[in-house]
Amino acid sequence: MDDIRFAVLGTGGIGRRALEVSQAKQGLTPVAACDRHGIAVDHDGLDVDELLAATEGNVASAADRREAADGRAATGESREPQTDGGTATVKQHGEQAGVVASAQARPTETPIADTIAESDAIDAVLIALPNLEHDFIPEVAAEFAAADYKGVLVDVLKRSRVIGLLDERPDAFEESGITFVCGAGATPGFLTGAAALAAQSFVEVEAVDIHWGVGLQSGYEDNRGTVREDIAHLPGYDNESARDLSDDEIEAIVDDHNGVIEFEDMEHADDVLLERAGICDAADVTVGGVLDVRNDEKPTTTTVTVTGKTFDGERATNTFELGDETSMAANVNGPALGYLKAGVRRNRAGEYGVFGPADLMPGF
Numbered sequence: 001m002d003d004i005r006f007a008v009l010g011t012g013g014i015g016r017r018a019l020e021v022s023q024a025k026q027g028l029t030p031v032a033a034c035d036r037h038g039i040a041v042d043h044d045g046l047d048v049d050e051l052l053a054a055t056e057g058n059v060a061s062a063a064d065r066r067e068a069a070d071g072r073a074a075t076g077e078s079r080e081p082q083t084d085g086g087t088a089t090v091k092q093h094g095e096q097a098g099v100v101a102s103a104q105a106r107p108t109e110t111p112i113a114d115t116i117a118e119s120d121a122i123d124a125v126l127i128a129l130p131n132l133e134h135d136f137i138p139e140v141a142a143e144f145a146a147a148d149y150k151g152v153l154v155d156v157l158k159r160s161r162v163i164g165l166l167d168e169r170p171d172a173f174e175e176s177g178i179t180f181v182c183g184a185g186a187t188p189g190f191l192t193g194a195a196a197l198a199a200q201s202f203v204e205v206e207a208v209d210i211h212w213g214v215g216l217q218s219g220y221e222d223n224r225g226t227v228r229e230d231i232a233h234l235p236g237y238d239n240e241s242a243r244d245l246s247d248d249e250i251e252a253i254v255d256d257h258n259g260v261i262e263f264e265d266m267e268h269a270d271d272v273l274l275e276r277a278g279i280c281d282a283a284d285v286t287v288g289g290v291l292d293v294r295n296d297e298k299p300t301t302t303t304v305t306v307t308g309k310t311f312d313g314e315r316a317t318n319t320f321e322l323g324d325e326t327s328m329a330a331n332v333n334g335p336a337l338g339y340l341k342a343g344v345r346r347n348r349a350g351e352y353g354v355f356g357p358a359d360l361m362p363g364f
Contacts, residue, residue, distance in 0.1 A: 015126070183270075187268055
C-alpha cells in the first residue's frame with residue numbers, strides 16, 4: 001500500500017498518543033493535527049516530536065470547558081473540536097496555547113474547516129475527540145461529507161447509541177466518497193474484532209463477555225477524557241452529568257473508590273457493532289471493566305469470552321486474553337491506526353459508507 005497521509009482531530013491523550021504510535025507504524029505519515037485553538041499542517045509530514053513536546057500537559061479547567069459550551073449555546077455557533085474530556089487545550093507558551101505552541105502551527109477558530117481545506121492532501125482522518133454529547137462525532141463527520149471530502153474517517157467512540165446516529169447517514173458518506181470506520185479503539189474496536197474472530201468456531205453464538213482492565217498511573221490529570229467518559233457509566237451518572245462535573249468532583253469520585261473504579265453492564269458499542277456484523281444479538285453482549293487511576297499495573301486481565309455451539313453440536317467457549325504488559329495507549333491507538341489502514345484499502349477499492357470493526361473481520 002502507498003504511504004497514507006493522515007490527520008488527527010484533537011490532541012488530547014488519544015490524539016497525542018496516536019501521533020506517537022504512528023511513528024512505529026509503516027506507511028503512515030501524519031500531515032495535520034488540530035485542537036480547538038490551532039492547526040499544524042505539513043504535507044511532507046509533521047515533526048511529531050516537536051509537536052508532542054510543545055503540547056505536553058495541555059489540559060484546561062472545567063470552567064474553561066463550561067464557558068466554551070455556554071458561549072456556543074448563546075451564539076448558536078457550531079461545535080468545534082475540543083480535546084480530552086471535552087476540554088480546550090490551554091498550555092501556555094508565551095501568549096500561545098495548545099497546538100499553536102508548536103512552531104509548525106497557527107491559530108484558528110475553525111479547525112475542522114481548516115482541516116477539510118487540506119483534504120486533497122489527506123487520505124484519512126482520526127477523530128480523537130470526546131463524545132460526551134452523543135451527536136458530536138456524527139456532526140463532525142457530517143461536516144466532512146457536506147464538504148465532499150473523499151477519504152477515510154475513523155473514530156474511537158464508545159456509546160452504542162452513536163452507531164445509530166451514524167447509520168442514519170450512510171447515503172451522505174457514500175455520495176461523498178467517505179469510508180467511515182466507527183468504534184475503532186480498544187473497546188469497542190480491538191476487542192470487538194477479537195470477538196468476531198473467536199466467533200468463527202461456532203455456527204451460533206450464545207454470549208460475548210468483554211471484561212477489561214486499565215491502569216493509569218498518570219491519573220486523571222493526564223487522562224481526563226477517558227476517566228470522564230467512563231464515569232458516565234457509573235450508576236447515577238450519564239453523559240450530561242459527567243460532562244458537567246468539575247475536576248475536583250471527579251477527583252472526589254476517584255477518591256471515593258480508592259482510585260479503583262469497577263464498571264458493569266456498560267453501554268459500549270461492541271453490542272450493536274457485533275449485531276450489525278451478524279455475529280450475535282446486541283442483548284447477548286456484556287461489557288464491564290476495572291479502572292485503576294493510580295497504578296500502571298492492570299487491576300485485572302482484559303479478556304473476551306465467546307460462547308457458542310459448533311457445527312457438530314458441541315458447546316464451547318473461546319477466550320482471547322490481552323497481555324497485562326500492553327498499555328491503554330497500545331490497545332487503543334495501535335488498533336485505531338490499523339483500522340485506519342484497513343479503511344484506506346476499502347476506500348481505494350471504492351467501498352464507501354459506515355463500517356464497524358467486526359465488518360472488517362472474517363464474515364460470520
